[in-house]
Amino acid sequence: MKNDLWPFPADTALERARRIAHSYRHALMSVAPELCRQLDDKAVELGQGWVRPFETDLVDLDEALTAEAIGEILSVSARTVRLWGYRGHIERLGEEGRPLYRFSDVLDYLARTRQKRSA
Numbered sequence: 018m019k020n021d022l023w024p025f026p027a028d029t030a031l032e033r034a035r036r037i038a039h040s041y042r043h044a045l046m047s048v049a050p051e052l053c054r055q056l057d058d059k060a061v062e063l064g065q066g067w068v069r070p071f072e073t074d075l076v077d078l079d080e081a082l083t084a085e086a087i088g089e090i091l092s093v094s095a096r097t098v099r100l101w102g103y104r105g106h107i108e109r110l111g112e113e114g115r116p117l118y119r120f121s122d123v124l125d126y127l128a129r130t131r132q133k134r135s136a
Contacts, residue, residue, distance in 0.1 A: 027131050039070060067092035078124070081110050081117035091123070101126060 023033060046053040060068040066089065076082075076090060084098035102109040102118055106126045109116040 035067060038068065042068060042070075065092075076120055078121040079119060081119055083115070083117060087118055087120060087123055090120075098123070 025032070025036070028036065042053060042057075045056070057069050060066070082090075084095040084102070087093075087098045088095040098107075098118060099116075101107045101123070102116060107118050107122040110119065111117040
């Protein structure tokens with residue numbers, strides 16, 4: 018878009034929609050926290066865990082986690098996390114049959130990906 022004023026130029030249309038949805042969620046949380054929690058719970062029940070904001074202080078960034086755990090935290094499939102490891106984007110730790118991934122490596126990879134898109 019020629020006159021696009023969006024402050025995050027690397028964002029995809031989906032990321033823009035999610036940022037906007039999160040801003041509405043934040044506003045609702047400030048005036049009706051119980052209603053917001055009920056809507057969050059319903060969205061999660063329907064498989065849309067991304068509605069809840071990710072809080073890094075709830076996770077030890079140096080902890081080695083399974084692909085399933087990372088997927089649940091970031092609302093991506095475990096298969097996607099495993100592909101990132103297989104392709105060398107993040108380091109695979111532990112056993113071959115059940116690799117683990119350092120959460121900080123995942124966040125670093127996602128940040129690098131975002132930077133490349135904005136360049």
